[in-house]
Amino acid sequence: MDYKKIDDKDIEFLVSVLDxxxxxxxxxxxxxxxxxxxxxxxxxxxxxxxxxxTNEVSKIMKYAYDHRIPVVARGSGTGLVGACVAIYGGIMINMSKMNKILELDEDNLALTVEPGVLLMEISKFVEEHDLFYPPDPGEKSATIAGNINTNAGGMRAVKYGVTRDYIRGLEIVLPDGKIIEVGGKVVKNSSGYSIKDLICGSEGTLGIVTKAILKLIPLPKKVISLLIPFTNLDMAINTVQKIVKSKVVPTAIEFMQREVILAAEEYLGKKFPDNSSDAYLLLTFDGNSTQEIENSYEKVADICLEEGALDVFITDTEERKEAVWSARGAFLEAVKASTTDMDECDVVVPRNKVAEFIKYTDELQKQFHVRIRSFGHAGDGNLHVYILKDDLTKTAWEEKLSKVFEAMYSKSRELKGLVSGEHGIGFAKKHYLLEQYGSDYLELMKNIKLSIDTKNILNPGKVCQ
Amino acid sequence: MDYKKIDDKDIEFLVSVLDxxxxxxxxxxxxxxxxxxxxxxxxxxxxxxxxxxTNEVSKIMKYAYDHRIPVVARGSGTGLVGACVAIYGGIMINMSKMNKILELDEDNLALTVEPGVLLMEISKFVEEHDLFYPPDPGEKSATIAGNINTNAGGMRAVKYGVTRDYIRGLEIVLPDGKIIEVGGKVVKNSSGYSIKDLICGSEGTLGIVTKAILKLIPLPKKVISLLIPFTNLDMAINTVQKIVKSKVVPTAIEFMQREVILAAEEYLGKKFPDNSSDAYLLLTFDGNSTQEIENSYEKVADICLEEGALDVFITDTEERKEAVWSARGAFLEAVKASTTDMDECDVVVPRNKVAEFIKYTDELQKQFHVRIRSFGHAGDGNLHVYILKDDLTKTAWEEKLSKVFEAMYSKSRELKGLVSGEHGIGFAKKHYLLEQYGSDYLELMKNIKLSIDTKNILNPGKVCQ
Structure with missing residues (x-):
């Protein structure tokens, strides 16, 4: 693409705006x-x-637009698909210092934040006020704007939905520097096309989020987790199906395997409450009455035991909760630390296809002689599958990776799944998005992109381009 | 706009496709x-x-695209802003016979339907299977595609959100006749721009919905309503604020006034359980345990009594429920039947501004000597305010209407509200959308429209055009 190369005059301009x-x-x-x-x-x-x-962002975008300079906005950089990498060089706007919580409006159950506020800061802040921001992606040091741009899901999607469902309003700087506000503190909105929902999940390609109004709900009074060991993963995952069908709604249903737990124990230097079984389900229930939660988890515990669970551990002490959830939170880092390099597949499949998909990744592991580890959101069908390099040469690994990915994404399509449940497309998964949707659909996305970013300067070469 | 006028050859083509x-x-x-x-x-x-x-729709759109003929898709025609009116003539596609429920997938809690299925049919069908489709707009004979195209909200938005939150996937015929599928049965999705969310709320201007996959949840086991009389509307609405702040989450919080109740009684020929007070709140609570619901409604009942409620009627019998909710469902028709003509303002304001807005409409009623009736969703800030013609001449009424509307929408903007909470913009509210957003924002919407509908043939002249 034909972009202007940054020169001294451009730097001079940036210094004049920012110092x-x-x-x-x-x-x-x-x-x-x-x-x-x-x-x-x-x-x-x-x-x-x-x-x-916001004004600084606006001035920079206007300048970049006038001079056709590519711009990428970046938060904490915790993405996994290269969405925040400046593949055409140009200007990178580091948004992470716009990190203030601006207002808690308890009348409207709304929190207004700057884009660089971290997920962990939001949950801590609102919970101190007896309120709750339900989206709960594993990576707590991601910024809220990063979460908005990937429409991050996390563990509580089973009951509460994803980031999109908790965005009431946004302030956005458009590629030409104009500032618009979409949505607001209102609960309903049928006032024209939902630009808010178009921005959400667009991975920084359509506009730069400079403010967000989040929907909060009252903090559930009681939370309890169950850790349930099974002889093997197949039994564990088949049980999820029975739980969903039983019409009980847990807050989260995660699955995990022994190898990943051991890696987390080593990585954290802390013991998991149990590591003697091959596979586990980790379920959470929340609510406002003990009766309500007990009814739910007793029903689910019975289902699990009927389906062959070896035990049901109730993690109701703070210590146990911390042991379980800090391990769960460290899975990605732990798997990464256990190998020389890795890449990830973040497909989402209909919930009743999770077992079939995971079984298939097991077959691929054997067929390609490559170590594959997975964990993820059994309750919502979003899987995180990691292909590990270990002692393979770079060439050998890349070759295997490409074949394994082709096989996995093709399996996902066969099961009516989608390329990404929450990590996005960025740069790394564009090929699989094209294979999923075909060129007509991609063309539609490209046209939307160019209708908003006419000079194609904002995070170009990503998602659909 | 320069559209081809329908001639005999066009009719011949349509007959060849449809008979x-x-x-x-x-x-x-x-x-x-x-x-x-x-x-x-x-x-x-x-x-x-x-x-x-779907194929018939696709063939017609391809032909219309090739020949530049305007097309409008229409469901039950229950809209209130002229969105389904063929203002440029051309072809109207009546979608109401594509009205089959295609599949209930209990494994994935998903219902697949054709676009013409009515809201009342969906709720009946899924409830028979102990499942729940929460969106609950007053107009039960609207089609599901109509609801999707306005992002209809309804009464249960306080607790459950709006139509958008329950659309998992769509099949869409694009303006050039291409068919795409967006989303699916998956629970999460971060696979490119959310075309699904762009279509939702686009009032038939970007694509024609030919299939929808809806998210279901387990049917709450218990539902109870409280009808709470107050001396005046001000007291009733100020109480809503206290309820929201108390962190109890009712399913619905509706407000109603005596005049509207009397109109409904007359219209239906049925008595409302009580009509002796000036203003009422109608609240619903649902859940799975009696304890949970009782805790909630007792807390709310106490708040109401503290704030001066005259009584608290529990509507727990089928008969009482029917009396209350059938009246609530008939409000629009009843108000319409009570006058010669009317028009509606469907603003949504932050929840703590409802009282101020309603008070202002009272002032306008006096100032302009015009009868104004309102009811609506006090719990989510979405108000339905009707300006009645009564015995005014057409000219006098239109003049007053225009002034009253200007005043109301301007007040809504001042309160950080939006033009439409759930009825959309269509043709009738375009002017107010422009006043709300300004030309830059409208331009953005127009560009998106034209990037998808390059010949501007699908429901032209609506929303942002």
């Missing part, structure tokens, strides 16, 4: 800004700028 | 097809066709 300390070039750019969490896609931006206000 | 009995021209077109429920916007289409399959 010198917030404009980084050359060796002053930290290497972190060249990649995201998974690190496979890598490219240095020409300049990194640190913004503090 | 003669399903192609209507001239006097064979029923007058209903010239307007929607409110009837203010009126225009006859040149031809009405009745489709039965």
């Amino acid at each position: 010198k300390e917030r404009v980084f070039t050359g060796e002053r750019i930290h290497n972190d800004f060249s990649h995201d969490e998974l690190g496979k896609i890598s490219k240095m931006p020409d300049v990194v700028v640190e913004v503090l206000t | 003669k009995e399903r192609v209507f021209t001239g006097e064979r077109i029923h007058n209903d097809f010239s307007h929607d429920e409110l009837g203010k916007i009126s225009k006859m289409p040149d031809v009405v066709v009745e489709v039965l399959t």
Whole structure:
């Protein structure tokens, strides 16, 4: 693409808007800004700028638009598909210092935040006020704008839905620098096309989120988790189906295997409450009355035992909860630390196809002699499957990776699944999005992209391009 | 706009696709097809066709696209803003015979339906299977595709959200006749721009919904309603604020006034359980345990009594429930029957601004000597305010209407509300959408429209055009 190359005059302009300390070039750019969490896609931006206000973002975008300079906005960089990598160089806007919680409106159960506020800060803040922001992706150091841009899901989607469902309003800087507000503190909205929902999940390609109004709900008074061991994963996952059909709604249903638990124990240097079985389900229930929760979890415990569960551990003490959930939160890091390199498949399949998909990844493991680890959201069909490099050469691994990915995404399509449940497409998964949707559908997305970003300067080369 | 006028060759083509009995021209077109429920916007289409399959819709759109003929898809025609009126003539596709429930998938809690299935049919069908489709707009004879296209909200939005939150997947015929599937039975989705959410609320301007996959949840085991009389509306609505802040979450919080109840009694020929007070709140609570529901409603009843409620009627018998909810369901028809003509304002304001807005409509009633009636969703800030013509002349009424509307929408903007909570923009509210958003934002919507509908043939002249 034909973009203007950054020169001294551009840097001069950026310094005039931000001052010198917030404009980084050359060796002053930290290497972190060249990649995201998974690190496979890598490219240095020409300049990194640190913004503090919406107006600064707007001025930079207007300038970039006038001069046709590519721009990428970046939060914590915890993505896994290269969405925040400046593959065409240009300006990287570091949004992470726009990190204030602006207002808690208890009358309207709404929280207004800047884009760089971290997920862990939001949950802590609102829970202190007896309120609840339900989306709960594993990566708590992601920014809220990062979560909005991937429409992150997390563990509680079974009962509460995903990030999209908790975004009431957004302030957005458009690719040409214009600032618009979409939605608001209102609960319903049928006032024109939902730009809010178009931005949500667009991975920084359509606009830059500079403010968000989040929907809160009252904090459930009681939460309890069950850790349930099974002889094998097949039995565990088949049981999920029975739970969904029983019409009990747990808050979360996670599955995990012994190998991943052992990796987490090693990584954290902490013991998991039990590691003697091959496979586990981890379920959470929440509600406002003990009776309500007990009814639910007793019914589910009975179902699990009928289906062959070896035991049912109730994790109702703070200590046990911490042991279980800190391990669950560390799975990605633990698997990563257990190998030399890895890549991830984040498909989502209909819930009754989870067992079939996981069984298939087991077959692929044997067929390709490559180590595959998985864990994820059994209750909502969103799986995180990791293909590990171990001692394979780079070439051998990349070859296997490509074949294993082809096989997995093709299986997902066969099961009427989709390419990504919550991590997005970014740069790394574009090929599989095309295979999923075909060129007509991709063309539709491209046309939407260009109708909003006419000069194609905002995070170009991502998602559908 | 420069559209091709329908001629004999076009009719010939339509007959070749559908056969003669399903192609209507001239006097064979029923007058209903010239307007929607409110009837203010009126225009006859040149031809009405009745489709039965997605392929028929696709063939018609491809032909219309090739020949640049405007097309409007229509369901039950229960809209209130002229969205389904063929203001440029052309082809009207009557979708109401594509009305089959295709599949109930209890494993994935998903219902697949054709676009013409009525809301009342969906709730009846799923409840027989102990499942629940929560969106509950007052107009039960609307089609599901109509609900999707306005992102209808309804009474249960307080607890359960709106139509958008229950759409898992759609089959869509694009303006050029291509067929795409978006979403699916999956619970999460971060696979490219959410075309599903763009279509939802787009009022038939971006694509024609030919199939929908709906999210279901288990049917709550217990439901109870409270009817709570107050001395005046102010006291009733101020109490809603206290309820929201108490962190109890009712399923619905409706407000109603004596005059509207009397109109409903007259319209239905049935008595409401109580009509002695000036204002009422109607609250619903649902859940799976008696303890849970009792805790909630007792807390709310106490709040209401503290705030000056005159009594608390528990409507726990089938007979009482029917009396209350059938009246609530008939409010719109009853108000309509009580006057010669009317028009509606469907603003949504932050929940803590409802009292202020309603008070303002009272002032307008006095200031303009025009009868104004309102009811609506106090719990989610979405108000339905009707301005009645009564014995005013057409000219006098239209003049007053325009002034009252200007005042109301301007007040809504001042309170950070939006033009429409659930009835949409269609043709009638375009002016107020522009006033709300300004031309930059409207331009953005227009560009999106034209990026998908390059020849501007699908329901042109609506929403943002």
